[in-house]
Amino acid sequence: MKPTVIRGRPWVITDGEGRLIDDIDTDQIYHNAYLAVTDPAEMGRYAFSNLEGWTDFPRRARPGDILFVGENFGAGSSRQHAVDCFLALGIGAIVGRSFGAIYKRNAINSGLPLLELPEMPVGALRELEEVTVDLETGEIRAPDGRVIARARPMPRVALEIYRAGGLLKLTPR
Amino acid sequence: MGRTVIEKIFAAHTADEVAPGRVIWLDLDVRSARDFAGANVVKRFREAYPGERVADPERTFFTFDCNAPANTIAYAQNQQICRRFAREQGIRVYDVDSGIGSHVLMEEGIASPGATVVGTDSHLNILGAVGAFGQGMGDVDIAFAFRHGKTWFEVPHTVKIVLRGRYEYPTTAKDLTLFLVGKLGARGALGKAVEIEGEAVEALDMAGRITLCSMATEMGAISAFLPPSESLRAFVEEATGSRDFSYPIADPDAEYTRILEFDVSGLKPMIAAPPRPDNVHEVAELEGERVDTVFVGSCTNGRYEDIRAVAEILKGRRVAKGVVLKVAPATRRVWGRLLKEGWLEVLYDAGAIIAHAACAGCAQGQIGMTGEGEVQLSTGNRNFPGKQGRGPTYLCSPATAAASALFGVITSPERL
Numbered sequence: 001m002k003p004t005v006i007r008g009r010p011w012v013i014t015d016g017e018g019r020l021i022d023d024i025d026t027d028q029i030y031h032n033a034y035l036a037v038t039d040p041a042e043m044g045r046y047a048f049s050n051l052e053g054w055t056d057f058p059r060r061a062r063p064g065d066i067l068f069v070g071e072n073f074g075a076g077s078s079r080q081h082a083v084d085c086f087l088a089l090g091i092g093a094i095v096g097r098s099f100g101a102i103y104k105r106n107a108i109n110s111g112l113p114l115l116e117l118p119e120m121p122v123g124a125l126r127e128l129e130e131v132t133v134d135l136e137t138g139e140i141r142a143p144d145g146r147v148i149a150r151a152r153p154m155p156r157v158a159l160e161i162y163r164a165g166g167l168l169k170l171t172p173r
Numbered sequence: 174m175g176r177t178v179i180e181k182i183f184a185a186h187t188a189d190e191v192a193p194g195r196v197i198w199l200d201l202d203v204r205s206a207r208d209f210a211g212a213n214v215v216k217r218f219r220e221a222y223p224g225e226r227v228a229d230p231e232r233t234f235f236t237f238d239c240n241a242p243a244n245t246i247a248y249a250q251n252q253q254i255c256r257r258f259a260r261e262q263g264i265r266v267y268d269v270d271s272g273i274g275s276h277v278l279m280e281e282g283i284a285s286p287g288a289t290v291v292g293t294d295s296h297l298n299i300l301g302a303v304g305a306f307g308q309g310m311g312d313v314d315i316a317f318a319f320r321h322g323k324t325w326f327e328v329p330h331t332v333k334i335v336l337r338g339r340y341e342y343p344t345t346a347k348d349l350t351l352f353l354v355g356k357l358g359a360r361g362a363l364g365k366a367v368e369i370e371g372e373a374v375e376a377l378d379m380a381g382r383i384t385l386c387s388m389a390t391e392m393g394a395i396s397a398f399l400p401p402s403e404s405l406r407a408f409v410e411e412a413t414g415s416r417d418f419s420y421p422i423a424d425p426d427a428e429y430t431r432i433l434e435f436d437v438s439g440l441k442p443m444i445a446a447p448p449r450p451d452n453v454h455e456v457a458e459l460e461g462e463r464v465d466t467v468f469v470g471s472c473t474n475g476r477y478e479d480i481r482a483v484a485e486i487l488k489g490r491r492v493a494k495g496v497v498l499k500v501a502p503a504t505r506r507v508w509g510r511l512l513k514e515g516w517l518e519v520l521y522d523a524g525a526i527i528a529h530a531a532c533a534g535c536a537q538g539q540i541g542m543t544g545e546g547e548v549q550l551s552t553g554n555r556n557f558p559g560k561q562g563r564g565p566t567y568l569c570s571p572a573t574a575a576a577s578a579l580f581g582v583i584t585s586p587e588r589l
Contacts, residue, residue, distance in 0.1 A: 023359050023449070027557050032537050036247030038213050050559050072360040072393060076557065078295040080213060080311035101364045101395055102295055106311035157196045157325055167317050168221035172198050172325075 002163055004135045006092040006113065008064035010125050016053060020070035020122060024051060026082040026103065035079060043081050044088030063090025066133060068117075068125055070096065074103025083107045093133050095120075095140065095151055108158045109167035117151035124148050135159065175424025177331035178398040179366040182306045182421050186289050193330040193430070203232055203283055204318040205292035207274050209239040209536070210311070212251035214293065215258040217316035228322035230263040234283065236274025236292070237267065240539055241531040272504025272530035273472045275299045275307065276383075280506055282413035286401075286420045291318050296472050296554065298396040301386035302379070303409060304420045306396060329366045329395045330430035331423075336371030338438025343586035345482070346381030347474055347552065347570035349373060350388045351443040355453025356435060363393035365430065368423060373437050374399050379408045380476035387473040388554050391450040442585050445568035448558045456573050456585040465564070466541075466549040467492070467578040468499045468534035469571055474552035475503030475530075477510050479571045484516040486575035486589060487523035493581030498525040499540050501533030534561060550574050550583070 015021050030043065031050040037043055047061070048054040067086070073096040074082060083106045086094065093113040097120050107114045113135050125131070125148070132141045136159065138151035154162070164170050176184060180191050189197035206214045218227075227233050235255045243249035252269070259266045267277050275297055278284040286304035290297065293315055300307030308326075310318070318324050340349065353369075367389055377385065382399055389397035401420040409418055442456040469475075469483050480502055492498045500520055502508040508530045511517050517527055526540070533540040535553045543549050543564030552574050556566040569577070572586035579589075 025557050027560055031559060035209060035537075036245065036251060038216055038251070072363060075359055075393065076295065076390075076555070078293055078309040078311050079210065080313060083311065098360065098363060100393070102309055102311065104364075105314060109311065109313040109317070155196065155327070167313055167325075168217060170317075172321050172323050 002165065005132055006066065006135065007130060007132045008066040008092045009062065010066050010068055010128055010131045012068045012122055012125050013054065013070070014122065018122070020097065020120060022070040023072045023075050024069065025076035026074055026079050027076060029074065029082040030079060030085050035081060037081065040084040041088055043085040047085035047089055058089060061089045061091065064092045066092050066131060067094045068120060069094060071098045072100055073098070074100040076100065078102045078106070080106050080110070083110050083112055087112055095133060108161055111162050111166040113154065113162055115151035115154060117149055119149070121149050135162070174428060175426035177366065177423045177427040177429065178368055178421050179306060179329060179331060179396060180427070181423070182287055182289060183328060185287065191328055193328050196325055196327050198323050199289060199326045200323050201291055201318055202288040203234065203278065203290040204315060204322065205234040205236055205274060205278065205290070206255070206315050207235070207239055207293050208237040208241065208248060208252045208255065210293035210315070211235055211255040213312035214315045214319065215254050217312055218319055221316060222320050225320065227262050227264065227319045232322070233264045233319055235259055235264060235266040236271065236277055237269045238273045238531045239536040241269035241529065243269070244539065270505060272502070272507070273475065273532055275472055276475070276503045279303050280412055280504060282409070285413055286409060286418070291315060291324065296387050296390050298389045298394070299383055299387040299472055301389065301397045301399065302382040303405065304398065304401065308395065329364055331366040331368060331427070332362050333429040333432045334367060334369045335432065335434045336369065336373045337434060337436045339373050339376060340437055340440040343572045343589070344440050344442055345570045345572055346377055346384040348440060348443040349437060350385050351445050351453045351568065352437065352440055353435070354388055354391045354445070354451050355443070357392045358451045359391065359449060360393040362389070365394055367392065367394045367397040369397060370400055375402055377402065378404045378478055380478035383476060384473050388450070391554055442570060442573050442587065444573060444583065445556060447556050447565040447567065450555055450568060456569065456583065459583045460585060462583045463548060464496060464550050464577050464581060464583060465547045466497045466499065466543060467574050468540065468549060468551040468553065469574050470501030470503065470533045471535050471551070471553035472503060472532070473554040474571050475501060475507065477507045479552065480507070480511055481516050482571045483575040484519040486572060486586070487579065488519050490523060490579060492524040492578040496578050496581050498523070498578045499528060499534060500525045501528040501540055502530045505530045550577050
């Protein structure tokens with residue numbers, strides 16, 4: 001059974017001035033120069049390969065890490081690579097103010113948990129070594145158990161797909 | 174309660190209750206994959222469903238357009254992986270000689286009014302131009318759709334946009350489109366369906382409908398729908414070979430989450446400056462900036478009418494010294510018509526490079542990339558950093574592209 005409470009180091013994806021970067025598109029997450037790669041394991045090294053200030057992310061990321069991102073994360077093209085590159089790095093969940101529509105589907109279908117959190121407590125998150133994210137309730141907690149934010153719980157179908165281990169393990173009704 | 178266009182299309186393709194926010198299982202009339210991500214779809218399918226067949230090969234297609242013909246070994250390999258799978262499964266391939274997949278689906282009558290279509294092209298919502306629901310998806314989604322012929326979908330809320338007034342040439346459908354992208358912004362319609370109406374929409378020809386619907390993606394929308402028109406009816410009747418034209422229309426009492434109104438009378442030619450499609454200005458504000466490369470084509474502006482508009486402006490003239498003009502018709506059919514009517518000769522005489530029908534300037538490599546500092550004007554739909562090379566890209570109409578190619582600097586076609 002897949003865990004519905006995820007624990008990991010928070011990465012707040014901000015610019016040089018500490019503000020969340022909005023509208024990070026799939027070309028910035030996974031540059032089109034590497035689109036011919038079909039082995040998901042190989043895609044991790046190109047995560048954020050075209051995002052200013054974050055190109056060294058693949059070297060710094062550890063399995064279980066949780067991303068906190070701005071508005072409209074994953075805008076643009078339909079490339080699954082932009083999800084698979086994070087799965088390859090073992091990213092545990094992405095919490096965003098909002099997501100591009102296609103990106104949201106791709107992540108849910110691949111079993112990468114996504115939570116929507118319109119009000120992002122950037123300052124509080126940056127001070128924490130670790131957070132836990134509850135996919136069913138949307139609660140985001142500090143290591144001492146304090147709830148620091150409440151995201152929208154994951155929708156029922158999204159949880160079903162996540163628990164099944166991805167869309168391809170499901171049979172439609 | 175009445176239904177919006179997308180709710181009507183969905184209700185005809187599901188047994189579930191259709192209401193905004195509900196997740197339904199949606200029957201798909203057409204499932205497709207391009208050369209981009211097609212090989213990934215095949216790989217996922219083979220891993221998840223070893224030895225199994227696609228749900229219906231007659232409704233499943235490959236369309237090669239991103240890198241056509243392949244100019245990297247990797248793309249060539251991926252195309253061949255798709256062809257081999259297609260032979261095994263009895264799936265039709267619109268190969269590298271066909272053109273942009275979404276346009277081919279419309280021209281062939283495969284994407285027809287009221288249909289549900291998925292594929293790996295993030296601009297597949299362009300099919301709203303013919304009143305079809307088109308949705309770009311990733312390879313996991315498409316592998317599932319190939320196997321089961323259906324998918325899950327959250328019914329979106331619908332935003333209505335009402336346009337007041339009309340504009341005059343040389344303001345065109347692309348200028349209207351950029352105007353709306355600029356007004357709404359990249360997430361102005363995030364996750365929503367959009368219905369656009371008004372006199373200016375009714376006046377659009379088929380190419381203009383395609384231009385407007387294609388950039389719903391750049392507003393964050395799921396899809397954009399327009400009221401039917403005579404130009405659409407003629408296009409659909411030719412494509413489907415049937416006079417039985419029916420079209421999904423919203424009920425008068427349909428519920429909209431927002432209704433926006435814009436006055437477009439006297440709208441001027443518009444341009445999107447780097448680094449984003451919603452960084453929109455009047456062309457007049459940026460006039461005089463040097464231009465190195467001009468690209469005319471793409472799913473947004475690669476129709477016959479778009480390229481003929483450029484040829485009409487350039488007839489008997491030459492592009493400015495130092496400017497490279499690249500033209501890529503959207504499909505083989507468009508290419509052939511331009512050739513037979515002499516428009517390609519006009520473009521050749523004006524100094525243009527005429528490329529093969531495909532995505533061209535929006536896909537890496539096919540008609541050349543830009544180097545650092547190389548300023549490009551494109552009739553495409555995205556100018557994100559790095560998408561088409563190192564140089565900055567501006568998005569504009571075919572008329573603005575032609576005027577700027579003539580003078581070597583950003584030029585409003587009002588000056589012609």
